[in-house]
Amino acid sequence: MAANVSSHYHVDLLVKEKRNLEEYENGDRHRQINNVISSPSSVLPPENGNGGIGLKLDINGGKGVTSNGGLSVSVPATPSLPPVISGWYADVSSLSPGEARFYEVEKVLFHGKSKYQELLVFQSKKHGKVAILDGSLQLTERDEFAYQEMLTHLPLCSIPHPKKVLLVGGGDGGILREISRHNSVEQIDICEIDEMIIDAYKKFFPDIAVGYKDPRVQVYIDNGIAFLKKIPEGTYDAIILDAFVEMGKHAVELADNDVLRSIAKALRPGGVVAIPSNNPWSIDSSMEAIILKCQNIFGGSVNYAWTTVPSYNNGTMGFLLCSTKGPKVDFKNPINPLNPNHFGVAEGPSKFYNSEIHAAAFCLPSFAKIATGSEVA
Template sequence: MSASEIPQGLNGMDLIIDGWFHERGTLWPGQAMSLQVAEVVYHGRSKYQDILFFKSTNHGMVLVLDGVIQVTEHDEHSYQEMIAQIPLMAHGSPKKVLVIGGGDGGVLREIARHSSVEEITICEIDEDVINYSKKYLPTLAIGYTDPRVTVKIMDGSVFMAQNPGTFDVIITDSSDPIGPASVLFEAPFYKGMHDALAPGGVICTQGECMWLHKDLIKPLIQAVSKFCTSVEYAFTTIPTYPSGQIGFILGTKGKESCKVPVKVDREMEESLNYYNKEVHEAAFVLPSFARRAIFE
C-alpha cells in the first residue's frame, strides 16, 4: 500500500508483533510473509513512503517500504542479478544504461560489472531510500561508488522524455503497482521507456508474480506489444517475495527475442550467485498455466 493508503497510526513498526515482522499486502490477499526481527536499525517516513530497516535473525538486513519487503541480504542476488543481467546480456554490448527506481543500489552494482557500459544513470524519486541504503545495505549500495554512475533525484518519466533515443538498456526496479508506483505499470510509461531507447535497445521491468497477478500481467503485455518489437516474460525464484517468485517484462526496439543471451561471460558468472547463461534461457520457460494465462 502507498503511504497515503496506510491506515492512520499504522507504519512499519506496527507490523512487528511478538518479535516478528508480518508483511500483509493487498496484492496477495489471504497470505503473509513473516521474518523474525533481531533489531530495528531505522524507521522513519520520507516525503513519499514509510521506510523501515531491520536486522533479521536469518535473512540479514531487510528493507521495507510502506509495509512491503523490498530487499533481504539473504536472497537479494536472485532478483538484482536477473533483472539486470538478462537485459544486459540480451543486448550484448550496452554503453548507456538507465535505471528507474532501484534506490537500494543493487541494480547499479550489477550493471557496473559490464566493462562495455560507459554511462549509468539512475532516476530515484525518493532520496531517503538512497541515503539509508548506503548506510544499512552497503553490499548493494556499493553500486553508487562507480564513477560511471550519475544520480538524478526526479521522476523517471520526465527524464526519459528529455532523452529520446538515448539508452541501450532501461531497467525499472519498482515497487508494486499501488499508490505512486502504479503509473510504472501502465502502457504510457512503457511507451516512454521504448521512446528513450536507442535502436536495438532493451527494456526490463519488475513484472509481478505469475501466481498472483496474471490479470495484471496479460493486459500490460498486450499493450506493450503494440509498440515494442518483442515482448516477453521471464521470472526468478526469491523466497521472501510473495509466493516466492517475481517476473520481469522485457521489450525491445528493433531487436528480436531476449531469450538467448547475445553475450556470455563465464568469468563474470563465477562472481555471481544466481545468473548464468542456462538460467537466463530457462527463465523464459513458463509453466503451462502461466503461458496460457499471459500469452493466449
C-alpha cells in the same frame, strides 16, 4: 486449480514511486520523538478489497515489549489478524490475501520518513537485514541478489555491447552493482526520487549500495516519470525499471501508455527495457493484454520471464522484457554472457545469474503459459 490460482489477484505493472507522506526525518531522531509511529492506511492503497492494511510500528511501548530489544511490530488493520507478535515483523501483502509472513526481528536499525515514503530497516534473525518501504518488503540480504541479478542481466545479456544504461528507481544500488559487471557499459544513469533511500542503503546495506562506487554512475534525484519524458530520442541501449511494490495510483501511472511510450522513445532501435511484473502464481489473463500493449508500444520483442525470490509474494518474481523496433532481440537465447572475471565494483562473481538460468527463466508452467497467451508445449 489454475483458475483458482489466478482468480484472487488482478495486478498490473508494479512500481514504487512518490507517496505523499510527511517530511524526511532521520530515523534515530524519529525514534526519540515518538513511541508509536503510525502510517496512514493510504500508504498501502486498498486493492480489490484486499487492501487497507496499515503498518503500525510500536517501539518501547504497549504490550509487545519482549526481551528482543523491547520491539514489537504489528499489522492491525485486517479484520481477523490480531495486532502483535512480539519480536516478529509481519509482512502482509494485498497481493497475498489470507497469508502473512513473519520474520523474527533482532533489532530495528533505521526508521525514517521522507516526503515521498517511509523506510524501515531491521536486522532479522535469519534473513540478514530487511528493508520495508511503505509497509512493503523491499529486500532481504538473504535473497536480494536473485532479483537484482535477474532484472539486470536478463536485458543486458540479451544485446551486444550495451553502452548507455538508465536505471529508474533502484536507489538501493543493487542494480548498479550488477550493471557494473558489464565492461562494455560507458554510462550508467540512475534516476531516484528519494535521497533518503540512497543514504539509508549506503549506511545499512554497503554490499548493495556498493554499486554507487562505480565511476560510470551518474545520480539524478528526480521523479522517474518526468525524467523519462525529458530524455532525447534513442539515448539508451537499455532501461531498467526497479519498481515492484504494491500497486497503487502510481503503478497505474507507470504502466500508463504515455510512460511506456517515453521509455520506448528513450531507447535506441533494438534497445531493451526490463520491468518487474506479476509473479507467475498471481498472473491472470490480463497479462496477455499487457503483453499485447507492450508489443504495440515497443514494436520489437516482448517476453515474460520469472525467477525464485523466497521473500517475495509466492516466492517468485516476474519480469517483462521488451525491445524496440530495430535489430532483433532474442531474449530467450542471450548473446552477451557475463564475463566471470569482470566483477566491476561487486565483490565477486554473480551468485544467481548464469546463461542457463537466463534461458530457463522464460520457461513457464502450463497455467502461466496460458495466462500469458503462449501455447503449452
